[in-house]
Amino acid sequence: MMRRAAVALMMLPAAVMAQDGPSKADWDAINGSLKQLKDGRYLDAANILKPLAFDAAGKPKPGIFYSQWREARTRMTAEPAGPEPQPSYAPEAKAAAERLAATTARDAIAEIVARAARTRVVILNEDHGLPRDRAFALEVARALRPLGYSVLAAETFWNTDDQAPMARLAKDGYPVHSSGHYTQDPVFGDFVRQSLAMGYRPLAYEQTESGGGLSRADSIARREEAQSSNLAKVLAAAPKARMFVYVGHSHVAEEPIGGYGNAKQSWMGALLKAKTGIDPLTIDQVTLGKRASGYNGLARRALAAKAPGRSVVMFDGDRPVTVGQYADAVDLQVYHPATRMVKGRPDWLAAMGRKPMAIPAGFVPQKGERLVQAFVASESDDAIPVDQVLLRAGDDVPSLMVPGDRPLRLVMQDPTASPGAVAAKP
Template sequence: MIARTAAAVLMLPAAVMAQDGPSKADWDAINASMKQLEQGRYLDAADILRPLAFDAAGKPKPGIFYSQWREARTRMTAEPIGPEPQPSDEPEAKAAADRLATATPRDAIAEIVARAAKTRVVILNEDHALPRDRAFALEVARALRPLGYSVLAAETFLNVDDHAPMVRLAKDGYPVHSSGHYTQDPVFGDFVRQSLAMGYRPVAYEQMDSGGGGLSRAESIARREEAQSSNLAKVLAADPQAKMFVYVGHSHVAEQPIDGYGNGKQSWMATLLKAKTGIDPLTIDQATLGQSTGGYNGHPRRVLATKASGRSIAMFDGDRPVVVGQYAGAVDLQVYHPATRMVKGRPDWLAAMGRKPMVIPAGFVPQKGERLVQVFIAGESDDAIPVDQVLLRAGEDVPSLMVPGNRPLRLVMQDPTPAKP
């Protein structure tokens, strides 16, 4: 338990590095939430963070707690928190929208396949609070497999000396709560489950030792990026014919140094991996133009909504990919996904993962408060990640579960743990 919690905390700097340093009490709350996740208690994990994520009036407090609460909440709904971002008055946002307005859309998967055939490493990033990104990662994994890609390296996979979590993951064919932090999201979990069924081999490459305190933010990042890139380089060197799909968070995808903290440039994992191996990876950003709560992408998303025709696209100026925002010049492709539409109370893109709607039995609907209804694949272990789950609220419309159509299933109800008197 202690090792898994420590490994999960190591992943947090990428998500919270823009925040001021949390106190010990703050970390205690985050760790308590993570321990609930390790036990499969999704509702309790979110409830621990709720009082810290909102003020007395119920307004979100920007910072680490709200970002962590958002991630905890989306694990239970697969929905983005909040509506489409509103346009920003920032000159950079308007300039990005103007550039995209004159660009031409191309199908994102087709462009990825064409470029992936010319390398042996594809790196795709995500926004940790948008499960939709993980559904697209599954699309990419499907498209890469016929090209000979057979290694799935994910930032979230738990990396320990004896490699036991990855040995078990490969053997079982599905993730459990000790496989990684973000794989506790059912969408991420099924991306991994389906990828392993296609023949991918899971590889963990995360930094194992955070090095303790006393480091600046830039130094902590540099240490982590060095460890990640070295671990991946060793995997590639051990099997010179292997083709690898690497799934990362945010800036690890940058294959050129980008603006960092202070006045300098920061070299992230993809930059270092390219230098260590001599391999020019295909790098793909899907976070910048995502349906997040940030204001920067409000203008660009409005422009792109008129061009996408309901599909994921990459933008081009002639034959040159267009990349806007902080990764301009640092990634090969930038992907836009259309806004999520709700169908029977669930995100439309779940169907593309091979899911069909399933009616929740009336006995599972709560008469008061909230309840999490989970669906597991029958035969998987008790600590397996659910293939889907939905959050029900008494008195509200009941959404559908979205489940595989060809697997035996079992349903589970999860209520919040009653507060201690």
């Protein structure tokens, strides 16, 4: 379990990992939370971290515990916990907003398709705390498949010497709790489930060693080297294969960007480009995302009117515009329209092929919180739910958003209690 905890921590954004390393007590809490996740106990996984994520007054304590608690809560709601950062009015933030305000919007998927036809590698990043990014990844996977893209390489997939997790994933056609860390999110899980149904083959390429004892910069460099080498080997062995690579944050950069001590650092995208000679299509969702930082607040306001109901990329004439940390290090930056809540759920879930399903009255808690999960009935007990919602006694009851063409089983999960299940059909 310690190795999996270490790998899960390696997947965190560099900004989080820049903090001092966890103590033994911290590791115990992290391992306890990960153990609950592995057992499918989402509510307990979040509750273990909560006392460490907040101070005595209930104020968030910035750091790894709050970040992990927020991620755990987001898995149960599909929307990020906590408010969107307040806009920054710093000169660089104002300049980026002004530049983007003067741009022209193009449909993101159409632009990705046009450019993906000219390469064999597409790299898309995500903010690990925004399931919305994973729904867009499914849109991209759908659009790339007719172009011959058939390999889905995801940073989160567990990479083992025997490749047992990927063998099972390919055989089953759906993720389980041992498939990966971020795939434990139902939105990510269904992105993978639907991609495999389209004919994609899953590929794990993560570093298999934790790199303990190294500096932060050296640890990152070792990881990027391992990731890029693993992908390069697959591309060399299958020279006609087209690959969709789904990563977190900076791994997408195909040019060196600022790292620790302001030194330029080459991340996976840049190393893969150098190793293979392939110029990948690199796409950033993080910079203009709703959780990135206060840096993009003014920019998001400027872009809101340019993206009514669709995801867009910004152009100055025929030149894509990229700003922030990944300026000139990625080909495209995506801005997603503001989320609308419909029956208590994000509107973008419907684009994943979901329909609303009312939660039976007997599943609504009379006190406290309860997690209600929907599983595809034919899948194994350790499968990732296709959807789940967190209910609070006395609050409005949201809908489940589920596929409308297959039998489901509903499960209610209370804190520290064994789930109870009943069969249901949508």
